[in-house]
Amino acid sequence: MTEHADDPSILLEVRNLKKHFPIKRGWFSRTVGYVKAVDGVSFFVREGETLGLVGESGCGKTTTGRLVLRAMPPTDGEIWFRDREQGRVNIPTVDRAALKRLRRNMQMIFQDPYSSLNPRMTLLDIVGEPLLVHGVAKGAELKDRVAELLRVVGLRTEYMNRYPHAFSGGQRQRIGIARALALNPQLIVCDEPVSALDVSIQAQILNLLQDLQQQFRLTYLFVAHDLSVVEHISDRVAVMYVGKIVESAPTPRLYTMPRHPYTEALLSAVPKPDPRRRTTPIVLEGEVADPAHPPSGCYFHPRCRYRIDRCVVETPELREIAPDHFVSCHRAEELELQGVLPLTRALAH
Amino acid sequence: MTDTRPLLLEVEDLKTYFYLDEGVVRAVDGVSFTIRRGQTVGVVGESGCGKSITARSIMQIVRPPGRIVSGSIRFHRAPPSNGNPGEVIEITKLDPMGKPMRMIRGGEISMVFQEPMTSLSPVHTVGDQIMEAIMLHQSVSKEEARRLAIHMFSKVGMQQPARTVDRYPHQLSGGMRQRAMIAMALSCTPSLLIADEPTTALDVTTEAQILQLMRDLQRELGMAIMFITHNLGVVAQMTEVVMVMYMGRIVETATVDDLFYAPKHPYTRLLLKAIPKLGSKAMGTATRLESIKGTVPHPYAIPRGCPFHPRCGDMIPGVCDAVEPPVVNVSDTQTVRCHLYQSAPSRDVIPLTPQSAAKVEH
Ligand SMILES: Nc1ncnc2c1ncn2[C@@H]1O[C@H](COP(=O)(O)OP(=O)(O)OP(=O)(O)O)[C@@H](O)[C@H]1O
Ligand SMILES: Nc1ncnc2c1ncn2[C@@H]1O[C@H](COP(=O)(O)OP(=O)(O)OP(=O)(O)O)[C@@H](O)[C@H]1O
Ligand code: SF4
Ligand SMILES: [Mg+2]
Ligand SMILES: [Mg+2]
Numbered sequence: 083m084t085e086h087a088d089d090p091s092i093l094l095e096v097r098n099l100k101k102h103f104p105i106k107r108g109w110f111s112r113t114v115g116y117v118k119a120v121d122g123v124s125f126f127v128r129e130g131e132t133l134g135l136v137g138e139s140g141c142g143k144t145t146t147g148r149l150v151l152r153a154m155p156p157t158d159g160e161i162w163f164r165d166r167e168q169g170r171v172n173i174p175t176v177d178r179a180a181l182k183r184l185r186r187n188m189q190m191i192f193q194d195p196y197s198s199l200n201p202r203m204t205l206l207d208i209v210g211e212p213l214l215v216h217g218v219a220k221g222a223e224l225k226d227r228v229a230e231l232l233r234v235v236g237l238r239t240e241y242m243n244r245y246p247h248a249f250s251g252g253q254r255q256r257i258g259i260a261r262a263l264a265l266n267p268q269l270i271v272c273d274e275p276v277s278a279l280d281v282s283i284q285a286q287i288l289n290l291l292q293d294l295q296q297q298f299r300l301t302y303l304f305v306a307h308d309l310s311v312v313e314h315i316s317d318r319v320a321v322m323y324v325g326k327i328v329e330s331a332p333t334p335r336l337y338t339m340p341r342h343p344y345t346e347a348l349l350s351a352v353p354k355p356d357p358r359r360r361t362t363p364i365v366l367e368g369e370v371a372d373p374a375h376p377p378s379g380c381y382f383h384p385r386c387r388y389r390i391d392r393c394v395v396e397t398p399e400l401r402e403i404a405p406d407h408f409v410s411c412h413r414a415e416e417l418e419l420q421g422v423l424p425l426t427r428a429l430a431h
Numbered sequence: 432m433t434d435t436r437p438l439l440l441e442v443e444d445l446k447t448y449f450y451l452d453e454g455v456v457r458a459v460d461g462v463s464f465t466i467r468r469g470q471t472v473g474v475v476g477e478s479g480c481g482k483s484i485t486a487r488s489i490m491q492i493v494r495p496p497g498r499i500v501s502g503s504i505r506f507h508r509a510p511p512s513n514g515n516p517g518e519v520i521e522i523t524k525l526d527p528m529g530k531p532m533r534m535i536r537g538g539e540i541s542m543v544f545q546e547p548m549t550s551l552s553p554v555h556t557v558g559d560q561i562m563e564a565i566m567l568h569q570s571v572s573k574e575e576a577r578r579l580a581i582h583m584f585s586k587v588g589m590q591q592p593a594r595t596v597d598r599y600p601h602q603l604s605g606g607m608r609q610r611a612m613i614a615m616a617l618s619c620t621p622s623l624l625i626a627d628e629p630t631t632a633l634d635v636t637t638e639a640q641i642l643q644l645m646r647d648l649q650r651e652l653g654m655a656i657m658f659i660t661h662n663l664g665v666v667a668q669m670t671e672v673v674m675v676m677y678m679g680r681i682v683e684t685a686t687v688d689d690l691f692y693a694p695k696h697p698y699t700r701l702l703l704k705a706i707p708k709l710g711s712k713a714m715g716t717a718t719r720l721e722s723i724k725g726t727v728p729h730p731y732a733i734p735r736g737c738p739f740h741p742r743c744g745d746m747i748p749g750v751c752d753a754v755e756p757p758v759v760n761v762s763d764t765q766t767v768r769c770h771l772y773q774s775a776p777s778r779d780v781i782p783l784t785p786q787s788a789a790k791v792e793h
Contacts, residue, residue, distance in 0.1 A: 353664030
């Protein structure tokens with residue numbers, strides 16, 4: 083991966099990030115192995131853009147997001163963040179004081195708008211908490227600031243003294259967003275922020291996230307497994323398979339000219355909203371690899387219909403095959419893979 | 432073009448209400464539709480519009496305080512043949528717990544639920560559960576039932592079927608549990624399979640496998656499928672006819688092609704525009720999503736006139752907010768419940784809001 087240390091447009095750069103969870107057994111909790119949840123992940127996000135992160139359930143998306151926010155320490159790797167006040171820092175190595183300041187600039191929005199809000203706190207408490215904790219505002223000023231945040235996300239300020247249970251799923255997701263925005267962060271990790279929502283509410287929240295990004299020059303790491311949603315919101319997309327990024331590229335390029343067989347299979351599996359184009363998806367053989375016992379060579383080789391002998395023994399490196407297009411497949415240059423076909427014009431409103 | 436396949440299910444003016452302290456929830460409020468033998472019918476609509484309760488009414492598994500209040504559900508058990516009128520059963524007249532209903536449920540009509548864990552028992556192996564279903568509906572020995580269960584497991588693509596039948600639900604992954612549910616639902620070769628969001632909880636690659644499987648089995652067994660889903664991609668790929676529900680009513684019925692290429696009801700059109708479409712950014716046609724303004728009204732307080740009028744951009748004041756729109760046949764295969772189509776039922780021109788008209792030119 084290219085060196086991004088002196089590119090000021092890069093807000094976040096992750097290099098060879100690893101998280102191996104120990105598997106413990108027996109009386110003495112002996113470690114008998116490791117779940118390689120994140121196993122050498124590298125990517126970067128430019129300021130003001132959205133990087134989509136997709137992949138099958140259990141491939142390590144949430145773990146990657148949590149490592150970036152230092153919700154837990156990584157096993158190995160670097161996470162460089164260009165903090166507004168402190169400059170470029172490596173997140174896993176900063177001390178407590180620096181971490182506290184850093185946390186103001188990095189926030190998270192969760193998938194489940196029901197369980198991620200404390201039922202015993204009012205809206206004022208929930209949205210105002212980060213402001214109090216970081217000593218940014220209190221008393222009347224806090225109320226004003228919370229009211230402003232509620233207005234920004236399209237909630238009525240009169241709701242300030244209500245509890246979360248009085249709100250719908252879409253409204254709760256707005257509350258979570260207001261809280262994430264409270265400290266005017268630079269980066270927001272959005273972990274499946276619309277997966278639990280109904281289609282029309284999903285559209286409202288996606289529009290809101292896009293408006294806020296423009297208004298506050300926010301940078302998003304957007305985790306989801308709905309490839310249509312990810313295409314809609316992301317400038318670039320990274321595809322994960324069993325703890326590794328296997329491909330990343332600018333969105334239109336990734337969707338039309340995938341270079342990794344797994345990306346091709348994922349795209350072919352999405353049911354296309356066009357009854358005049360009924361497609362037969364590529365059905366992958368076997369099950370997703372077990373991150374505790376990943377296969378040899380390329381992790382995808384047991385399910386790959388293009389594998390050659392080399393794939394079984396040699397791990398492919400992630401390399402840049404075109405500007406901003408990274409792939410880890412031995413055959414990336416020679417294979418002609420199928421992306422999504424453009425929609426019939428009538429349907430592409 | 433008229434469909435000549437024999438009728439399988441006729442639902443007429445079905446009403447299923449929930450009687451709560453706070454008021455009456457009209458979950459299903461006058462729904463009529465038909466399903467023919469071997470047909471795949473899609474059901475779409477926002478959360479809470481009554482899709483699952485319609486399905487549960489057909490199965491007679493609506494729990495109190497809910498109950499079917501009126502309407503009829505006619506199940507054509509045997510199609511008419513050379514002069515024989517066939518056998519038609521009025522499901523609403525059957526005792527939900529009685530033997531005739533229990534024979535239909537899980538036998539001739541079976542259902543795959545959204546969350547397999549809620550319908551699989553955690554204390555029995557998946558094999559025992561399928562065998563029980565098989566032995567209830569077919570007179571076979573225990574050994575034969577087990578053989579059938581293993582056969583069904585291999586059919587749904589379960590790896591090592593002979594071993595997996597002896598596992599408990601919690602020992603299976605989400606995709607395997609969903610397959611077990613489908614195997615159970617299909618074990619008695621139903622003539623109607625009701626699939627309520629059967630793939631929502633799954634990964635796209637697993638979803639693709641399950642959908643392929645349902646297509647193959649349908650071709651082989653000739654069953655009809657009522658496919659309930661939020662996913663318009665699944666609708667486009669799987670169904671022949673689609674019903675769009677809003678607040679307990681069917682607001683539009685159309686062939687899948689008309690639904691996508693000539694949607695009529697303003698709600699259907701907004702629903703299609705609210706969803707990001709795969710390939711639109713690649714094509715350079717990506718636009719801001721159109722969200723439907725407001726939210727679904729509270730089920731205790733269904734708006735007067737057309738229930739959709741408070742959220743509709745084409746609302747005609749004095750008409751839509753006062754008079755309930757009747758069902759209009761816009762063609763042999765398309766019906767819509769909307770005042771916009773009442774005066775000239777067969778016209779092709781689609782009334783548009785000024786805002787959406789601007790975007791249609793390309
Ligand atoms: N605290 C933990 N201890 C042990 N294993 C864990 C822990 N957290 C996650 N894992 C494992 O790490 C792997 C990656 O999990 P992660 O939650 O990051 O996946 P994901 O890509 O977010 O999946 P999903 O799409 O289902 O949310 C999984 O195999 C998971 O079981
Ligand atoms: N047990 C119950 N008690 C009271 N109301 C209920 C009950 N079950 C369902 N309802 C109501 O009936 C209406 C229809 O519910 P239904 O489950 O059919 O919706 P749905 O269309 O399947 O929604 P989803 O897409 O979220 O599954 C909703 O307003 C719901 O709140
Ligand atoms: S490296 Fe080989 S096995 Fe891996 S994706 Fe490429 S062709 Fe398939
Ligand atoms: Mg996750
Ligand atoms: Mg439902």
